[in-house]
Amino acid sequence: MTFHLDKALVRKHMKTLLIGELAPHEPSFERSKNKLLVEDFRELRSTVKKLGLMKSNHLFFFLLLLHTLLIEVAGWFVLWYFGTSINTFLISTVLLTIAQSQANYLQHDFGHVSVFNNPKWNHIVQEFVMCHLKALSANWWQRHHNQHHANIRT
Numbered sequence: 001m002t003f004h005l006d007k008a009l010v011r012k013h014m015k016t017l018l019i020g021e022l023a024p025h026e027p028s029f030e031r032s033k034n035k036l037l038v039e040d041f042r043e044l045r046s047t048v049k050k051l052g053l054m055k056s057n058h059l060f061f062f063l064l065l066l067h068t069l070l071i072e073v074a075g076w077f078v079l080w081y082f083g084t085s086i087n088t089f090l091i092s093t094v095l096l097t098i099a100q101s102q103a104n105y106l107q108h109d110f111g112h113v114s115v116f117n118n119p120k121w122n123h124i125v126q127e128f129v130m131c132h133l134k135a136l137s138a139n140w141w142q143r144h145h146n147q148h149h150a151n152i153r154t
């Protein structure tokens with residue numbers, strides 16, 4: 001629910017994982033967990049949701065994309081304008097490394113479909129960042145990252 005804002009889409013995929021229903025008298029949490037902690041967590045989650053803290057800020061993501069693009073351009077500009085020397089190479093390397101790191105975090109959020117309510121828009125931006133800024137396959141990342149999250153509990 002944190003990473004996928006489209007609840008209908010989440011429910012659609014969660015249906016295949018449904019293995020049974022709890023009886024009304026059964027607790028809706030693992031028996032080995034502390035009931036008070038579970039209730040506190042649920043109350044905290046409800047409060048966070050009411051305060052709107054889980055809503056994505058589109059301006060933040062737009063500025064992060066712009067910032068990443070500007071750092072990328074600056075990295076190449078240093079080489080183009082000042083020529084190739086050890087100093088310009090090092091400065092360019094630092095700028096491009098920062099841009100690549102920022103692009104990776106940025107595409108991760110879009111890859112998790114956590115920015116826009118419409119998954120299609122998330123995938124379009126993720127593909128732009130992955131394919132054009134990182135020169136990697138968004139589909140490759142999606143497939144492997146979904147497996148990573150599916151296996152994260154093991």
Ligand SMILES: [Zn+2]
Nearest residue numbers: 108112145149
């Ligand atoms: Zn992830």
